[in-house]
Amino acid sequence: MDDALLELLRRVDTPTVCNAIEVAEGKRGFNAFTRGTMLCSAPEAPAIVxxxxxxxxxxxxxxxxxxEVIKTRRMAYYKYMSEGPRPGVAVIQDMDVPGAIGAYWGEVNTNIxxxxxxxxxxxxxxxRDLGDMPGGFSVVAGSIGPSHGFVHVIDFDQPVDIFGMTVTPGALVHADRHGAVVIPEAVVPHLxxxxxxxxxxxKIVFDxxxxxxxxxxxxxxxxxxxxxART
Structure with missing residues (x-):
């Protein structure tokens, strides 16, 4: 993904990316996207890519x-998040869903x-901490709540499921206030x-x-x- 494509993807919304994937593939049926309503910490901010x-x-x-096991895993998690290809996106599955209560994403973790x-x-x-998150780092989440509960990392660098969207480590993700989508690797050169x-x-219709x-x-x-025009 070159810089021009990255800037383009930040400017367009996730529904546009979903439609563009179908254009690139020449068919409907692409389904690597989230189901249900999600919430965005900064709805007017550029897309997360x-x-x-x-x-x-x-x-x-x-x-x-x-x-000691918990502490060791926590620091290994942070080391993992500090590494890898950039741009990067943290994709975190909460195993308590649909009864999730612990806000992992607040002022502290967003800044880190x-x-x-x-x-x-x-x-x-x-x-949580919607008024205290840093600019330039948006969170697309399943819910908002006041407490972190007993939140802790159980594992990392494994495939996760976010509202029906399977995400493998390294997959290219696009997200905004509509939800998130995984962009197929084969589509990237044509996107x-x-x-x-x-x-x-x-534009033909809008005009x-x-x-x-x-x-x-x-x-x-x-x-x-x-x-x-679209074929």
């Missing part, structure tokens, strides 16, 4: 392992992970042109209907031009 650094957490009950050079975080779990094709085709009133006969011609 990066390679996944994955982990799983729990918070409802205290960890049962020895304290931003300092590691990560672009943001995607989780099916909980976030810029696919987005351009999508925008050109949609014809936005702020205007048209007949069905006019619409038929517009839709035929739209379908021809």
């Amino acid at each position: 990066g390679h996944a650094r994955t982990a799983r957490i729990q918070a409802v009950t205290p960890p049962q392992e020895p304290t 992970h931003k300092a590691f050079g990560l672009s943001g975080a995607v989780t099916d779990g909980v976030m 810029g042109e696919a987005i351009a094709t999508l925008m050109r085709s949609e 014809a209907v936005k702020g205007k009133q048209i007949t069905f006969e006019d619409f038929e011609a517009v839709w035929a031009a739209f379908e021809a």
